Amino acid sequence: MTVGSYTLANNxxxxxFVIDLPVGDDGKRxxxxxxxxxxxxxxxxxETEARHAYGEASIxxxxxxxxxxxxxxxxxxxxxxxxTLDNYRNxxxxxxxxHIGGRQLYSIDKRVIHDMYKTLLREGGNRKKPLSPTTVRTVHRVIMKAFKDLGINLDGVRQPRPAERENHGRxxxxxxxxxxxxxxxxREARLYAAWALAVVAGTRRGEIAGLRWAKVDLDRGIVYIHIQRTICGNKVIEKSPKGKSRRPIAIGPAMVKVLREHKARQDAEKAEAGILYRDRDYVFPREDGEPYYPRYYTDQWEDACMAAGVPVIVLHDARHTSATAGADAGVPEHVMQKRLGHADARTTREVYTHVLPESERRAAELMDSALGDDAG
Known part of the structure; x- marks a missing residue:
């Protein structure tokens, strides 16, 4: 695909623009x-409209x-x-x-793939802005997996080099x-316990949204992560977390106290709503018992950061904060890996933090201190 200019006789x-089409029956370009x-x-x-129209026509x-x-x-x-399938589809x-949807599969070679990567890196984002190397590397991994399953082996295809960032995306x-x-x-906010769990235990948004009281053992100080409530396309689904994301998380006395107070508040809301309340056992539902749309937590978190006068970070970065605090306190890498639900220790080490060379209960007690003296 090319966009270029030419000059007429009157200057x-x-x-x-030029778009490459599938090779003809005669094998010619x-x-x-x-x-x-x-x-x-x-x-x-x-050019963009033509590419999309052609890709859709050739589907x-x-x-x-x-x-x-x-x-x-x-x-x-x-x-x-x-x-995951929805992510692949997108x-x-x-x-x-x-870029290559209209081409015949048999005509694909490494040159075509490399040209696509270069185009994505140069103008593959919104409004033809550059697409990040990280995203293009993800495209590479998925499409190579698909091509391999389809029996297309492209030797010599190179993926873009990683972006040079010290914070690894944080x-x-x-x-x-x-x-x-x-x-x-x-401290008095309705979602205080959800925010505390994100910072203290490093729970993900979907894990907070899908958490049920049946999976919270306040007597033993354990929260069992078993369901994620997440967005898939244009709908919300609930599913088991993949791999080691399904896990028990130890919480300390202060976090237990916060959750007990949260449950008491929720019971009061339930009594006030009466028959209008739909009890579906969610730990963090709306006032009528129905679950929030997952993105609600994201929006509320950003507003909460600004209201508190602290740096605005995304909700997922509460996990980074939890991991970093644990590392600074000397919690072993394997303990933080289990606590955060990472399948690969490299994710804990490289993406979130460098963990220095105690036990999970120690991690719970250390993170529990973030709730402050007023929670004790």
């Missing part, structure tokens, strides 16, 4: 060209990349989590099919002082 500059656009922006917009053409990838996704419904729709990590300031400010 007026016009723009054109084919292209779709349009010219005469007054500006580069208009040409680029027309059902036997042997096309688009059709074969659709077939692969249908087969993998048997063994891949629905949310990757193909946004980054692969617009948007923010609070200091212990900032954690305490945030939690102290929201």
């Amino acid at each position: 007026k500059t016009l723009w054109f 084919r292209q779709y060209k349009r010219r005469g656009f007054p500006t580069k922006t208009i040409a680029e917009t027309a 059902n053409v036997d042997g096309s990349v688009a059709a074969e990838l659709q077939g692969w996704l249908a087969e993998r419904e048997l063994d891949i989590q629905e949310t 990757l193909f729709r946004m980054y692969v099919i617009p 948007k923010g990590v609070w200091t212990p002082g900032e954690s305490k300031a945030f939690l102290k400010f929201h």
Whole structure:
């Protein structure tokens, strides 16, 4: 795919675009060209529309990349989590099919893949902004997996080098002082216990949204992570966390106290609502007992950060904060790995923090201190 310019005899500059089409029956290369656009922006917009239209028109053409990838996704419904499959589907729709969806699968070689990667890195994001190397590397891993299953072995395909970032994608990590300031400010807030669990135990948004009281043992100080409530496409689903994400998390006396107070508040809401309350055993439901849409927690968290006057970090970065605090206190790497539910210790070590060379109960007690003196 190319966008370029040419000059007329009167020195007026016009723009054109060229799109590579599937190889013809005779094996020869084919292209779709349009010219005469007054500006580069208009040409680029027309090129994007043409690529999408062609990709969509070719979706059902036997042997096309688009059709074969659709077939692969249908087969993998048997063994891949629905949310993961939805992520794959979006990757193909946004980054692969617009570029090579109309090509015949047999015509794909490493040059075609490399050209796609270069285009994505240069202008694959929204409004033709560069796409991050991390996203393109994800595209690479998924499409290579699909091609291998489809019997297409592309030797020599290179994936983009990793982005050179020291924070490994972390948007923010609070200091212990900032954690305490945030939690102290929201001590009377309705979602205080949810925020405390995120910071103290490093729970994910979906784990908070799907948590049931049946899986909270306050007498023993254990929260069992068994269900995630998450967004999949345009719907909300509940599923078991994959791998080691299904786990028990030890919590200390202060966190137990916070959850007991939260349950008392919830019981009062239930009594006030009467027959209007739908008790589905969620730990953090709406006032009528129904679960929140998962993104609600994300939006409320951002507002809560601003209200407390602490650096605004995303909700998932509460896990980074929890891991970093544990590392700074000397909690062993394998303990934090189990506590956070990472399948690979590398994730704990490289993405979240460097853990220094005690026990899970020690980790619970250390993180429990973030709740401050007023929780004891």
